[in-house]
Amino acid sequence: DTEVTQTPKHLVMGMTNKKSLKCEQHMGHRAMYWYKQKAKKPPELMFVYSYEKLSINESVPSRFSPECPNSSLLNLHLHALQPEDSALYLCASSPGRLPSGANVLTFGAGSRLTVL
Amino acid sequence: SQQGEEDPQALSIQEGENATMNCSYKTSINNLQWYRQNSGRGLVHLILIRSNEREKHSGRLRVTLDTSKKSSSLLITASRAADTASYFCATDPSRLFQGGSEKLVFGKGTKLTVNP
Secondary structure (H helix, E strand, O other): OOOEEEEOOEEEEOOOOEEEEEEEEOOOOOEEEEEEEOOOOOOEEEEEEEOOEEEEEOOOOOOEEEEEEEOOEEEEEEEOOOHHHOEEEEEEEEOOOOOOOOOOOEEOOOEEEEEO | OOOOEEEOOEEEEEOOOOEEEEEEOOOOOOEEEEEEEOOOOOEEEEEEEEOOOOEEEEOOEEEEEEOOOOEEEEEEOOOOHHHOEEEEEEEEOOOOOOOOOOOOEEOOOEEEEEEO
16 A cells, blocks of 8 residues: 545535544555645645654644544644635655655645635 | 745646756755646655765656755656646755655745646
């Protein structure tokens, strides 16, 4: 299995809703990522989990809450979002920091979020 | 600020022609990667070139790296309509043989359109 699976593909939510985005990989990768991408812009890093521990938080507002239940799963919990949070949310994974290697990311297809 | 800056921002060519995209960056790097993104989908890793390499080939792709000029180019030969996508360079700011950074920095991307 060489895929990163994201669900749902599309999500529409109101500003008072609580929802979650889910990501799963079975490649044995030890690092998992959340990126946010607005239209015609590059992906922006939000969070990185390395060996199931949060290693990077790019000063993301607390209305986004990541969770890594195990090495294969990554969630992004959403609460009290704003319309400007509407974007494509991309999950990625990588083998992790190998002494002789470079960090190559495998991305999921993304979850398109619309906040009304 | 974005490490990588691609140019051109948009490129439109005819099928069969070659497409060249450039990426400039600001700090020293461990490696530079190119990713492709079809509209509204996840990114797909294409090719990686390490800082001690000058040129690399993969099928119809040719990547060059000039660390003295802090620039890279991606050449797609004999383009096809299926090559239509956005192409992003991503730089890894860690040191060579340090194991790769979890904090890849994506450039703004080049939108390539290949007309049949």
